[in-house]
Amino acid sequence: MAVEKKDEQESESSEQVVNPWEVSGKIDYDRLIDKFGCQRLDVSMIDRVQRLTSRQPHVFLRRGVFFAHRDFNEILDAYERGDKFYLYTGRGPSSEALHLGHLIPFMFTKYLQEAFKVPLVIQLTDDEKCIWKNISVKESKRLARENAKDIIACGFDVTKTFIFSDFDYVGGAFYENMVKVGKCVTLNKSTGIFGFSGQDCIAKIGFPPVQAAPSFPSSFPHLFPGMNNLRCLIPCAIDQDPYFRMTRDVAPRLGYRKPALIESSFFPDLQGENGKMSASNPNSAIYVTDSAEDIKYKIKKRAFSGGQDSSKKQEGVGANLEVDVSFKYLSFFLEDDAELEQIFQEYKEGSMLTGAVKARLAEVLTEIVERHRRARAAVTDEMVDAFMTVRPLPRMFE
Ligand code: TYM
Numbered sequence: 001m002a003v004e005k006k007d008e009q010e011s012e013s014s015e016q017v018v019n020p021w022e023v024s025g026k027i028d029y030d031r032l033i034d035k036f037g038c039q040r041l042d043v044s045m046i047d048r049v050q051r052l053t054s055r056q057p058h059v060f061l062r063r064g065v066f067f068a069h070r071d072f073n074e075i076l077d078a079y080e081r082g083d084k085f086y087l088y089t090g091r092g093p094s095s096e097a098l099h100l101g102h103l104i105p106f107m108f109t110k111y112l113q114e115a116f117k118v119p120l121v122i123q124l125t126d127d128e129k130c131i132w133k134n135i136s137v138k139e140s141k142r143l144a145r146e147n148a149k150d151i152i153a154c155g156f157d158v159t160k161t162f163i164f165s166d167f168d169y170v171g172g173a174f175y176e177n178m179v180k181v182g183k184c185v186t187l188n189k190s191t192g193i194f195g196f197s198g199q200d201c202i203a204k205i206g207f208p209p210v211q212a213a214p215s216f217p218s219s220f221p222h223l224f225p226g227m228n229n230l231r232c233l234i235p236c237a238i239d240q241d242p243y244f245r246m247t248r249d250v251a252p253r254l255g256y257r258k259p260a261l262i263e264s265s266f267f268p269d270l271q272g273e274n275g276k277m278s279a280s281n282p283n284s285a286i287y288v289t290d291s292a293e294d295i296k297y298k299i300k301k302r303a304f305s306g307g308q309d310s311s312k313k314q315e316g317v318g319a320n321l322e323v324d325v326s327f328k329y330l331s332f333f334l335e336d337d338a339e340l341e342q343i344f345q346e347y348k349e350g351s352m353l354t355g356a357v358k359a360r361l362a363e364v365l366t367e368i369v370e371r372h373r374r375a376r377a378a379v380t381d382e383m384v385d386a387f388m389t390v391r392p393l394p395r396m397f398e
Contacts (some may be wrong), residue, residue, distance in 0.1 A: 040055035053115040071260040085231035090123035099285040102265035106154040119396035125388040153375035163387040174219040181209040184250040200355040212247040215259035232259040234237040272304040272325045307354035318350035
């Protein structure tokens with residue numbers, strides 16, 4: 001009996017959990033696509049992006065980091081016809097520093113903004129983190145501004161980008177949309193989507209319409225006056241999908257278009273165990289504030305290796321790349337396709353050792369983090385104000 005109980009618990013704990021607040025277990029992305037009901041992004045769509053934008057698709061598209069979508073094909077159809085759209089993404093400011101996983105949607109969104117020449121709204125859900133993380137209102141607002149600096153450092157164009165914090169911006173037309181969304185979702189329905197329980201405070205239950213509202217252009221009358229039919233494309237990791245399943249479900253009832261999504265897999269944690277890199281576990285994350293020494297140390301000591309435990313054995317058997325975290329990280333961030341292919345072959349066959357792969361990874365990540373640090377140091381308070389001022393963006397489609 002006791003053994004049976006333990007088996008049951010083990011299979012439950014290895015079960016994948018993916019929602020906006022928790023990602024754990026071994027993630028089976030095919031199963032997730034089925035469960036959530038989104039579509040796989042296929043090669044023909046990536047070729048289409050290349051054709052329409054006349055530039056090489058982003059490395060995150062070429063490598064399948066962004067792997068799922070909802071109605072992205074409709075965005076491409078509309079773009080081909082000459083119709084416009086806007087981008088919407090966000091960040092829940094729960095920590096001082098972003099980790100490398102957080103950079104993924106922002107790097108990708110910057111590419112989309114440049115490639116398609118479209119405006120972008122970025123929501124800082126300081127309210128969400130205040131509710132879930134037990135952080136004070138004042139502290140959440142401070143973190144939102146700090147995180148805004150990291151986001152701006154990713155290189156967004158101020159003439160096409162509006163960043164807002166919920167505590168500052170919610171009101172007016174945005175609030176009207178929140179109420180309209182909220183009226184369409186019963187407590188039963190939201191419990192089904194988000195797993196709320198009777199123990200959760202009502203602030204949690206009231207939150208999802210806040211993340212839904214930016215999917216509708218009428219929430220931004222200073223940006224999109226008279227453009228209520230403008231399409232919206234949301235780049236994010238797949239953990240955010242539940243919010244937008246709800247949003248898409250209610251949109252037709254409000255006479256609004258459903259937002260489209262393009263969704264990424266998770267940048268894994270250093271031990272490769274917890275599904276995604278998480279800001280709350282410093283042992284498992286590489287932060288944009290880490291020094292070159294920190295990065296080298298973390299990769300050397302903590303990155304789970306699929307290589308063999310002696311160089312002799314590695315030369316004979318080669319590495320298991322399915323579980324090797326350093327190789328996975330390189331496949332996200334090493335841009336040179338030919339070099340990645342060479343590392344893949346040599347490491348798999350055994351002529352390349354784990355130490356060499358880790359050393360190359362440390363170089364690649366250090367370069368990204370140092371570039372980010374320099375860019376962030378150049379972001380002034382005036383620049384943050386400029387991005388966050390409620391204002392029209394007259395050149396947003398140029
Ligand atoms: P947050 O702050 O948890 O995460 C910010 C963005 O980073 C993605 N992300 C990751 N991507 C790849 N690998 C990881 N390990 C990883 N960890 C996080 C998230 O999916 C997200 O895109 N509620 C949101 C804030 C938000 C939002 C949005 C996000 C508001 N509106 C619209 C996306 C789109 C949040 O707390 O994100």
